[in-house]
Amino acid sequence: MRKLATAVVAAGLFFGGMGVAVADSWHGVPLLKTTGAQFEEGKYKWEPAGQANGAFHVKGNLNDVGVDDNHNVYLQVKVHGYGWNRFDGTQKKSVWLDKVVHDGATRYTTSADVRVCQNRGSLRPDNCSPTSHFKRK
Numbered sequence: 001m002r003k004l005a006t007a008v009v010a011a012g013l014f015f016g017g018m019g020v021a022v023a024d025s026w027h028g029v030p031l032l033k034t035t036g037a038q039f040e041e042g043k044y045k046w047e048p049a050g051q052a053n054g055a056f057h058v059k060g061n062l063n064d065v066g067v068d069d070n071h072n073v074y075l076q077v078k079v080h081g082y083g084w085n086r087f088d089g090t091q092k093k094s095v096w097l098d099k100v101v102h103d104g105a106t107r108y109t110t111s112a113d114v115r116v117c118q119n120r121g122s123l124r125p126d127n128c129s130p131t132s133h134f135k136r137k
């Protein structure tokens with residue numbers, strides 16, 4: 001009886017560990033683009049509750065594809081409906097971003113939104129890609 005209980009507990013730990021490994025793996029972000037800006041080769045993952053505050057972790061290349069327009073680009077990420085976090089690119093270049101965004105009031109983040117934008121100055125509104133929505137499963 002004791003051996004059976006030990007085997008059941010070991011199997012539960014093994015399969016439970018497999019579920020955690022799958023939940024923490026990287027997933028692809030679809031190409032985000034708008035006039036003059038794009039975020040490509042993007043990936044995201046949900047950090048575990050005990051690591052990085054259970055954050056939404058995103059990385060990829062932020063590209064200024066409108067090299068002759070003299071406008072900068074940026075990536076915006078928000079979690080749980082809070083305000084946008086802005087991560088600036090470099091004008092006329094591609095930069096690698098690796099950012100972690102979390103809600104300090106909760107143990108882990110359950111939803112996130114991502115979009116790429118072109119900064120068109122103070123007189124004209126910025127143009128942004130459609131927003132991609134992600135949910136922790």
